[in-house]
Amino acid sequence: xxxAPIIEAHDxxxxxxxxxxQGSLKAMVLSGMRRKTRVVEALRxxxxxxxxxxxxxxxxxxxxGKSTFLSLVGRIYLPTCGTLEVRGRVxxxxxxxxxxxxxxxxxxxxxxxxxxxxxxxxxxxxxxxxIVEFAELRDFVDAPLRTYSSGMQARLGFSVAIHTDSExxxxxxxxxxxxxxxxxxxxxxxxxxxxEWRTILFVSHEMTDVTRVGTRxxxxxxxxxxxxxxPAEVVDRYLADAHHxx
Amino acid sequence: MxxxxxxxxxxxxxxxxxxxLTELWRYRELLLILVQRDLKARYKNSALGFIWSLxxxxxxxxxxxxxxxxxxxxxxxxxxxxxxxxxxxxxxxSTGIMDASPSLLFYYNLIRRTYFPRELVPLSFVCAxxxxxxxxxxxxxxxxxxxxxxxxxxxxxxxxxxxPTAFLLPIPILGLVLLVTGISLFVSVWTLHFEDMRYIAxxxxxxxxxxxxxxxxxxxxxxxxxxxxxxxxxxLYMLNPLSGLLTAFRKLTLQPEIMPGSRVPTQPMGxxxxxFLAIALLTSTLIVLLGLRYxxxxxxxxxxxx
Numbered sequence: 016x017x018x019a020p021i022i023e024a025h026d027x028x029x030x031x032x033x034x035x036x037q038g039s040l041k042a043m044v045l046s047g048m049r050r051k052t053r054v055v056e057a058l059r060x061x062x063x064x065x066x067x068x069x070x071x072x073x074x075x076x077x078x079x080g081k082s083t084f085l086s087l088v089g090r091i092y093l094p095t096c097g098t099l100e101v102r103g104r105v106x107x108x109x110x111x112x113x114x115x116x117x118x119x120x121x122x123x124x125x126x127x128x129x130x131x132x133x134x135x136x137x138x139x140x141x142x143x144x145x146i147v148e149f150a151e152l153r154d155f156v157d158a159p160l161r162t163y164s165s166g167m168q169a170r171l172g173f174s175v176a177i178h179t180d181s182e183x184x185x186x187x188x189x190x191x192x193x194x195x196x197x198x199x200x201x202x203x204x205x206x207x208x209x210x211e212w213r214t215i216l217f218v219s220h221e222m223t224d225v226t227r228v229g230t231r232x233x234x235x236x237x238x239x240x241x242x243x244x245x246p247a248e249v250v251d252r253y254l255a256d257a258h259h260x261x
Numbered sequence: 262m263x264x265x266x267x268x269x270x271x272x273x274x275x276x277x278x279x280x281x282l283t284e285l286w287r288y289r290e291l292l293l294i295l296v297q298r299d300l301k302a303r304y305k306n307s308a309l310g311f312i313w314s315l316x317x318x319x320x321x322x323x324x325x326x327x328x329x330x331x332x333x334x335x336x337x338x339x340x341x342x343x344x345x346x347x348x349x350x351x352x353x354x355s356t357g358i359m360d361a362s363p364s365l366l367f368y369y370n371l372i373r374r375t376y377f378p379r380e381l382v383p384l385s386f387v388c389a390x391x392x393x394x395x396x397x398x399x400x401x402x403x404x405x406x407x408x409x410x411x412x413x414x415x416x417x418x419x420x421x422x423x424x425p426t427a428f429l430l431p432i433p434i435l436g437l438v439l440l441v442t443g444i445s446l447f448v449s450v451w452t453l454h455f456e457d458m459r460y461i462a463x464x465x466x467x468x469x470x471x472x473x474x475x476x477x478x479x480x481x482x483x484x485x486x487x488x489x490x491x492x493x494x495x496x497l498y499m500l501n502p503l504s505g506l507l508t509a510f511r512k513l514t515l516q517p518e519i520m521p522g523s524r525v526p527t528q529p530m531g532x533x534x535x536x537f538l539a540i541a542l543l544t545s546t547l548i549v550l551l552g553l554r555y556x557x558x559x560x561x562x563x564x565x566x567x
Contacts, residue, residue: 031565086564090376093561107375114374123298130291131377 019102020064021182021214022088027097029058029083029238057083059238060097067103067182070205070215072229072246074222074253080238081218085109085185088216103182103214104133108172110187115168117161121152124160125175132179142178149204150174151197166193177204184208186217190224202228222250278550281557284378291377295385299360300392315397318348325476339422339518345401346514347475347507350437353394354503355466360386361445362462365453365563372564379560380553383449387442395434402427402514426513426530433509433538439545440502446552450559453566473503474511478520480527502548505541508534 032052058080065071073081086092087099089107107114114131115124125146129139147156150170152163160168169192176184190205191198205228208215219225225232225246232249234242242249285292304311326341361383365372368382405423452458470476479498483491499505512530519526528534 089374091373091564105376109374114371116368116370118302119298126294127291127298127371128375130294131371131375136290136294 018066021067021102022063022065022216023100024061024063024084025098027058027061027084027087027099028056028095029080029087029092030095031055031057057238061239063233063240065214065216067214068209068212070209070217070228070230072225072232073216073218073235074220074225074232074249075235075241079235081235082109082187085187085216085218088183089185101183104180105183105185106132106176106179106181107185108176108187109185115160115172118159120159121147121156121163121171124171128175129179132175132181134179146174146178149178149200169193170197173201177208183214183216186215190217190219190221190228222254225250278553278557281378281380281553285380288378288381292381292385292388295381296388296392299386299389303389303393311396314393315400318345318352318397322348339515342405342422342515343511343518344476346511349394349397349401350433350507350510351470351473351475353390353437354441355470357387357390357441358444358448358462358466360390362448362452362459365449366456379563380446380556383445384442387438387445391438405514422516423514424516429513430510432542433506433513436502436506436538436542436545439549440506443545443548443552446556450556450563453563469503473501474507478518478527479504479508480525481520484525499537500540502541502544505537509538509541
């Protein structure tokens with residue numbers, strides 16, 4: 016493990032200022048133009064180094080900062096303070112369905128996402144067949160995304176992400192998507208990615224996924240790391256804790 | 262392995278202007294795709310897609326010309342050409358801003374889940390409208406060239422309304438692109454925070470329509486209000502960068518014209534008009550620089566909209 020970390024976070028903090036106006040001028044005027052904001056501390060000094068080829072599972076309760084950390088690695092937000100270095104391209108699967116546009120067709124979304132994730136247009140065209148094939152969406156590729164079921168969207172998102180050349184795959188919530196046979200296909204592909212020395216960072220509440228896919232597990236609590244180590248051990252302690260403090 | 266470091270200094274609000282321009286260049290393929298998508302959506306649903314978007318301003322201009330020439334009575338030969346010549350850039354200005362305004366909302370799903378330079382979203386709508394504007398302007402210029410030839414075939418002496426200075430049109434076009442881009446960068450962010458902004462922008466544009474020379478000739482101001490007071494109002498009017506640009510569009514393209522309801526011809530593109538064009542270019546450059554700077558301070562907060 017002499018290789019430099021591909022993701023390196025030092026004393027990482029992230030605060031969100033939640034505005035209570037919710038995008039409405041009316042609400043703002045009615046509240047008398049006072050700035051009503053609430054500060055939420057999602058990350059409070061996170062230190063973590065992930066090396067190439069690791070599959071790191073993030074576990075923890077809702078609001079412990081797992082998704083925020085993934086979004087920071089995916090450059091959706093800027094850290095409030097601390098440093099975060101990401102030394103590779105990132106393919107994010109944040110929440111369901113990646114960054115798809117509901118009004119565009121499957122094919123248009125593949126192109127849009129492929130290029131956002133750093134492929135050239137020629138590369139996306141080349142891989143399009145294989146992406147559609149893996150997602151099993153041949154008959155729907157020219158229909159707008161809003162006509163897709165959530166399972167279909169998730170399959171397409173997963174398929175696009177694994178067909179990019181990104182060194183890092185971020186997965187929030189749904190590691191293996193679709194029905195059971197499709198899930199097996201996802202797990203096979205994840206194993207392949209691990210053999211290709213790609214780095215996977217995923218959030219999961221499925222403890223079987225954590226032990227099956229993870230080479231390492233990180234238990235997060237209130238924006239910090241509570242435990243970091245072997246997936247089986249982390250899961251045991253985490254579950255024991257969850258039972259003791261409801 | 263390709264390395265792309267995303268180091269972010271503590272409390273850094275974004276990148277410098279140079280960094281963000283480099284980043285835009287790296288994502289140029291994405292800009293191309295966004296522009297393509299917008300043009301396709303615009304022209305997709307009808308075989309005559311582009312033709313329709315030409316017919317609309319044309320019908321508008323013909324109706325107005327008809328009304329003015331018949332109701333006011335006019336000696337102008339090319340009033341409709343004069344109106345259309347400013348109408349096309351005006352439509353680029355107003356449609357560009359109105360399209361860019363909700364653009365960040367339109368792509369919000371992507372903004373929340375993936376990284377790419379956020380500027381590309383409003384810019385793509387400006388670019389799509391620019392392409393549309395260049396197409397319609399080309400059609401307009403060809404029309405100005407062909408029409409006198411048709412008259413010539415029928416035995417009239419050819420009288421070209423178009424001036425050779427039309428080759429200088431790229432100058433006001435550049436100014437207009439800078440102006441529209443700058444305003445779009447501001448308005449798109451504001452619309453994301455306050456969706457009402459879209460309606461405010463729409464109303465302001467309706468007022469602006471009458472504050473710039475589209476339907477009338479700015480020289481009328483001097484004629485109506487003589488003396489130094491009229492000169493002052495005229496000068497203030499022309500300091501609006503859009504007025505300076507639209508005036509340049511007309512005077513570079515078309516021969517001086519007799520104003521409706523008067524016998525006085527408009528002034529040709531003289532030193533004063535070039536001066537106003539230069540001021541408009543400077544103002545537009547300033548607006549686009551301010552717009553980019555503002556967007557840079559805001560872009561990392563876009564995804565944090567609660």
